Amino acid sequence: MLTQEKPAPALPETATVISGGQALLHALTVEGVDTIFGYPGGAIMPIYDALYDFEGDLKHVLVRHEQGGIHAGQGYARSSGKVGVVFATSGPGATNLVTGLADAQIDSTPLVCITGQVFAHLLGTDAFQEADVIGITTPVTKWNYQITDATEIPEVIAKAFHIARTGRPGPVLIDITKNAQLQKFSFQGYKRCDHIRSYRPKPIVRREYIEQAAALINSAKKPFVLWGQGVMLGSAEQEFKAFLEKTGIPAAWTIMGAGALPSDHPQNVGMLGMHGNYGPNVMTNECDVLIAIGMRFDDRVTGRLDKYAKQAQIIHLDIDPAEIDKNVKTTVPVWGDCKETLPLLTQLVEAKQHSEWLAKFREFEQKEIDAVIREELFPTSEEMTMGEVIQQLNELTKGEAIIVTDVGQHQMVACRYAKLNHTRSNITSGGLGTMGFALPAAIGAKFGAPNRTVVAVIGDGGVQMTIQELGTIMQSGVDVKILILNNQFLGMVRQWQELFHERRYSFVDITSPDYVQVAKGYGIPGKSINQREDLTGALQEMLAHPGSFLLEVMVTKENNVFPMVPQGCSVSEIRLK
Amino acid sequence: MPEQAPIEKEEYNITVYTENHVGLLNRIAMIFTRRKINIDSLNTSPSEIEGIHRFNIVINETEEVVSKIARQIEKQVEVLKVYYNTNEDVIWQEMALYKVPTDVIAEKAKVERLLRENGARVVVIRKDYTVFETTGHREETDNLIKVLQPFGLIEFVRSARIAIIKSSDGFNRKLREFERTEPGQEVVENEFLNSREKVFSM
Numbered sequence: 001m002l003t004q005e006k007p008a009p010a011l012p013e014t015a016t017v018i019s020g021g022q023a024l025l026h027a028l029t030v031e032g033v034d035t036i037f038g039y040p041g042g043a044i045m046p047i048y049d050a051l052y053d054f055e056g057d058l059k060h061v062l063v064r065h066e067q068g069g070i071h072a073g074q075g076y077a078r079s080s081g082k083v084g085v086v087f088a089t090s091g092p093g094a095t096n097l098v099t100g101l102a103d104a105q106i107d108s109t110p111l112v113c114i115t116g117q118v119f120a121h122l123l124g125t126d127a128f129q130e131a132d133v134i135g136i137t138t139p140v141t142k143w144n145y146q147i148t149d150a151t152e153i154p155e156v157i158a159k160a161f162h163i164a165r166t167g168r169p170g171p172v173l174i175d176i177t178k179n180a181q182l183q184k185f186s187f188q189g190y191k192r193c194d195h196i197r198s199y200r201p202k203p204i205v206r207r208e209y210i211e212q213a214a215a216l217i218n219s220a221k222k223p224f225v226l227w228g229q230g231v232m233l234g235s236a237e238q239e240f241k242a243f244l245e246k247t248g249i250p251a252a253w254t255i256m257g258a259g260a261l262p263s264d265h266p267q268n269v270g271m272l273g274m275h276g277n278y279g280p281n282v283m284t285n286e287c288d289v290l291i292a293i294g295m296r297f298d299d300r301v302t303g304r305l306d307k308y309a310k311q312a313q314i315i316h317l318d319i320d321p322a323e324i325d326k327n328v329k330t331t332v333p334v335w336g337d338c339k340e341t342l343p344l345l346t347q348l349v350e351a352k353q354h355s356e357w358l359a360k361f362r363e364f365e366q367k368e369i370d371a372v373i374r375e376e377l378f379p380t381s382e383e384m385t386m387g388e389v390i391q392q393l394n395e396l397t398k399g400e401a402i403i404v405t406d407v408g409q410h411q412m413v414a415c416r417y418a419k420l421n422h423t424r425s426n427i428t429s430g431g432l433g434t435m436g437f438a439l440p441a442a443i444g445a446k447f448g449a450p451n452r453t454v455v456a457v458i459g460d461g462g463v464q465m466t467i468q469e470l471g472t473i474m475q476s477g478v479d480v481k482i483l484i485l486n487n488q489f490l491g492m493v494r495q496w497q498e499l500f501h502e503r504r505y506s507f508v509d510i511t512s513p514d515y516v517q518v519a520k521g522y523g524i525p526g527k528s529i530n531q532r533e534d535l536t537g538a539l540q541e542m543l544a545h546p547g548s549f550l551l552e553v554m555v556t557k558e559n560n561v562f563p564m565v566p567q568g569c570s571v572s573e574i575r576l577k
Numbered sequence: 578m579p580e581q582a583p584i585e586k587e588e589y590n591i592t593v594y595t596e597n598h599v600g601l602l603n604r605i606a607m608i609f610t611r612r613k614i615n616i617d618s619l620n621t622s623p624s625e626i627e628g629i630h631r632f633n634i635v636i637n638e639t640e641e642v643v644s645k646i647a648r649q650i651e652k653q654v655e656v657l658k659v660y661y662n663t664n665e666d667v668i669w670q671e672m673a674l675y676k677v678p679t680d681v682i683a684e685k686a687k688v689e690r691l692l693r694e695n696g697a698r699v700v701v702i703r704k705d706y707t708v709f710e711t712t713g714h715r716e717e718t719d720n721l722i723k724v725l726q727p728f729g730l731i732e733f734v735r736s737a738r739i740a741i742i743k744s745s746d747g748f749n750r751k752l753r754e755f756e757r758t759e760p761g762q763e764v765v766e767n768e769f770l771n772s773r774e775k776v777f778s779m
Binding site: 134135138139142143144145146163196197198199320321322325326 | 595596599600603604607611644645648649651652654655656657
């Protein structure tokens with residue numbers, strides 16, 4: 001992972017007596033942290049007191065809710081490739097992090113969360129704002145630890161960063177009791193951690209598996225590559241592209257992998273999964289060798305497992321051995337960091353073109369264009385579609401923006417159609433499907449990539465879950481474009497109710513506030529449109545505005561996202577309508 | 578794909594070597610509870626290497642589930658190594674303690690014979706009660722309960738299972754390797770990759 005080291009400020013080299021809080025912040029500066037998303041409270045006050053003196057080195061973004069804080073940390077980590085850092089107080093502050101931790105755990109996002117905790121002598125006494133944070137967060141963290149003595153701080157924080165960013169990345173939570181934050185101790189300096197004896201972030205690559213994989217690929221007539229976020233987490237985009245271009249194999253992506261290869265790359269055949277593209281889903285059950293790179297065969301990708309790629313030999317490249325053979329039985333397991341395994345594989349594979357095979361994907365694409373895409377992106381209907389909004393956005397951003405999405409229909413539409421030229425440009429809650437993710441994640445994404453345009457595409461349901469983060473935008477002055485696609489429904493649930501529950505629309509009819517007025521209350525300019533002729537102009541206005549801008553687009557109410565692999569069906573049973 | 582016969586569950590002994598870390602027991606237990614798998618027996622104690630603990634966990638599951646669980650456990654930061662074995666692959670024992678009134682024991686000579694037959698030992702003799710101990714498989718420790726019940730069994734306790742793996746050649750050496758900063762490649766290897774050799778059909 002890319003974490004830049006920078007010289008530690010202020011503190012002298014020799015042993016100094018400082019507080020636990022100061023030691024923590026010093027550690028963060030050595031780890032190259034520049035931004036913290038947080039919210040103070042009683043049990044974390046000594047750390048905040050120390051932070052007062054670190055203002056030049058550590059930027060603190062005051063969020064409006066700890067869930068917003070951790071999603072911002074995730075957005076920061078995903079756009080920058082660095083470890084996101086989040087502060088929260090004990091009890092409710094810490095429990096509010098849980099959704100974000102679960103989200104970061106399932107989507108392998110590197111985070112270090114620091115929570116305050118009651119004084120050590122009060123642990124277990126039901127003290128004010130005490131919660132068993134270690135117990136609560138154990139299943140949703142890669143690692144967690146409670147510090148009750150300040151002398152532990154340097155070593156534990158070093159371990160936290162090492163664990164969060166190496167191997168398969170993930171969230172780490174460090175709970176620090178108030179006495180440890182206050183405690184003065186003799187600080188011996190901070191040493192970054194690069195080894196933990198029981199922790200092996202990546203294995204030594206075994207040559208025989210590379211050779212077996214290469215032999216399979218070389219003999220394949222209809223090879224097919226599926227890639228996931230692992231390509232980006234391993235910073236292996238170039239290695240991946242080199243492998244693809246030498247082998248000429250068509251490649252499709254999971255929602256988490258979007259952007260690792262540019263959307264318009266000739267071998268990029270589209271998105272996998274439940275609402276993915278037609279060709280990639282059908283061809284999964286047609287190919288002879290399936291090469292999965294940094295992806296984990298989620299059920300939303302595979303559909304019915306016992307009818308998934310049964311005809312194919314499967315090569316699985318992954319850094320996490322627990323993923324190999326977890327859902328799909330592998331023919332050749334290539335366990336390792338794809339930054340290392342891909343170049344080794346590229347050396348051994350023969351340069352090929354699979355033009356005929358690739359052309360088949362394009363035939364399916366044409367069918368999908370005729371049945372779904374044309375009408376979605378260039379509708380003849382009176383009301384606007386979500387797809388045409390994304391299409392217009394593509395025209396204006398030229399694929400240069402970071403697109404942050406929430407969860408639901410708009411997410412599927414945005415991920416299907418957004419043009420992405422660069423890696424780390426698609427930030428979404430893929431595994432956990434956390435509504436309310438996009439607005440705070442977009443804030444974090446902008447801090448992580450300040451030179452890029454960040455557009456948060458959000459539904460009218462999700463935006464109301466974390467709308468308080470408009471306050472964070474107001475106060476920090478961060479520039480985030482908020483694009484609300486309002487269909488006046490909890491659209492994805494409504495779609496399922498229409499298709500699978502005889503149109504019994506049970507509690508999916510959701511009302512919205514006047515978003516433009518709400519934004520105005522936060523000092524954020526906004527606009528709401530419901531006519532097609534206003535769309536391009538409004539998007540232009542949003543993108544050109546110096547600073548945050550909220551644009552609400554009223555879209556057709558009862559559109560369905562297609563294609564669709566219905567739950568329990570095989571990927572080859574994908575429906576175009 | 579040929580139709581597969583339903584796979585039977587059986588008892589598996591999972592052996593876990595870990596660092597001695599607060600909260601790790603919880604982290605390991607949650608891997609089972611998350612999948613609604615009951616732990617039949619759990620023993621944790623220091624291993625022969627200082628600072629390294631050994632868990633013995635017994636569950637009743639299919640090999641497929643057990644192998645996935647083993648990898649999830651091994652993935653935990655503080656876990657050094659995980660092995661799983663069927664009952665045929667291990668030698669295992671449980672220990673049990675039985676407390677009975679001394680006067681009954683003293684009066685009825687038959688009890689002595691029963692204890693001999695069940696391989697029990699006396700741990701403590703007091704005026705009011707006597708504590709016997711036996712080790713063995715579940716049926717053996719269960720048997721002695723049945724035997725002692727008519728003689729006024731006061732209290733009974735049984736330990737978790739401990740198991741030694743039959744094919745554990747070189748375990749101790751491997752464990753010692755972990756103490757060094759950079760373990761050798763052989764130690765680093767994940768065992769499941771080695772056993773995969775058989776599966777390839779190239």
